[in-house]
Every structure is written in C-alpha cells, then in structure tokens.
Amino acid sequence: MPSGKVRWFDAKRGFGFITGDDGEDVFLPAAALPEGVSTIRKGARVEFSMVTGRKGLQALDVQPVGPAPSIVKATRPQPDDMAAIVEDLIKLLDSAGGHLRRHRYPGDAESRKLATLLRAVADDFDVQG
Structure with missing residues (x-):
C-alpha cells in the first residue's frame, strides 16, 4: 500500500x-x-x-498513520512577519486606548476590525494541536 x-x-x-x-x-x-x-x-x-x-x-x-503534525505550527507566519503584524496591532490598540481615555469606545467599524485582528493574531500565537 x-x-x-x-x-x-x-x-x-x-x-x-x-x-x-x-x-x-x-x-x-x-x-x-x-x-x-x-x-x-x-x-x-x-x-x-x-x-x-x-x-x-x-x-x-x-x-x-500516526499522529498528525499541528496545522497551527505548519501555517504560522515567519517570526519577522509576525513582528511587523504585532507592531501594527500595537498602533491600533494605542488608538483604541486614546478613544477609551476620552470616555468613549471606538466606532463600530474600527471595533470590529480590531476584534478580528486580535482573534487572528491570537490564533497565530496558539500552539495547541
């Protein structure tokens, strides 16, 4: 076979x-x-x-046959690429923090974008599986 x-x-x-x-x-x-x-x-x-x-x-x-390798590890971005993604995410979080310091949440579109990006980055960091 x-x-x-x-x-x-x-x-x-x-x-x-x-x-x-x-x-x-x-x-x-x-x-x-x-x-x-x-x-x-x-x-x-x-x-x-x-x-x-x-x-x-x-x-x-x-x-x-046997245990399968982790799909998360197989599809993770390279560390240099991930560093750039994290730096961009920090800028977005800093902007959201500015809104919150002014006693209001960011707009709906900005909030959705930030939530989607946070989930995606969290999935790239997750090494389960």
Missing part, C-alpha cells in the same frame, strides 16, 4: 493532494477520507490505495 504526506487539503473545495513517498503527487478527493472525517491536516502521514483517473492518479481509501 503506497504512503505519503498530505501536501494540502481544502475542506471547502473538497480536495487536496498527497505527495507519495516516491515523490509523485496524487489527487485527494474528500470522498477518499475515512467515514466521518471531513478534513485532514497538511503534513499528515497517510496510507492509501490509488487508481488512474481521467486527470491522473487519484487516492482511494486514505488512512492516517
């Missing part, structure tokens, strides 16, 4: 690719995942069978 690593998988689009141990790319449709599984992490080791379809090799009966 061939094996390899998930190169990428997009649950919304319903497919991805596996890079086999032989270096060959194999199409990975969502239907090939085990029953009850709707996504698989980038870098996860898998065993699979395959067939040649209209557009090349296609994986069937994909089975994860």
Whole structure:
C-alpha cells in the first residue's frame, strides 16, 4: 500500500493532494477520507490505495498513520512577519486606548476590525494541536 504526506487539503473545495513517498503527487478527493472525517491536516502521514483517473492518479481509501503534525505550527507566519503584524496591532490598540481615555469606545467599524485582528493574531500565537 503506497504512503505519503498530505501536501494540502481544502475542506471547502473538497480536495487536496498527497505527495507519495516516491515523490509523485496524487489527487485527494474528500470522498477518499475515512467515514466521518471531513478534513485532514497538511503534513499528515497517510496510507492509501490509488487508481488512474481521467486527470491522473487519484487516492482511494486514505488512512492516517500516526499522529498528525499541528496545522497551527505548519501555517504560522515567519517570526519577522509576525513582528511587523504585532507592531501594527500595537498602533491600533494605542488608538483604541486614546478613544477609551476620552470616555468613549471606538466606532463600530474600527471595533470590529480590531476584534478580528486580535482573534487572528491570537490564533497565530496558539500552539495547541
């Protein structure tokens, strides 16, 4: 049974690719995942069978092998990029602090933007998984 690593998988689009141990790319449709599984992490080791379809090799009966690597760690920004993001976030927080010192909250649009950015940065710092 061939094996390899998930190169990428997009649950919304319903497919991805596996890079086999032989270096060959194999199409990975969502239907090939085990029953009850709707996504698989980038870098996860898998065993699979395959067939040649209209557009090349296609994986069937994909089975994860061992623990999967953290998707958070695999998709984290580089530290230099993250430093720039944090510095920009500090400027936005400082602006919000100015509003609060004047006894009012920032406007709705600014508040939503800040909340969205805080959540995104928090996700980049979170190393669970």
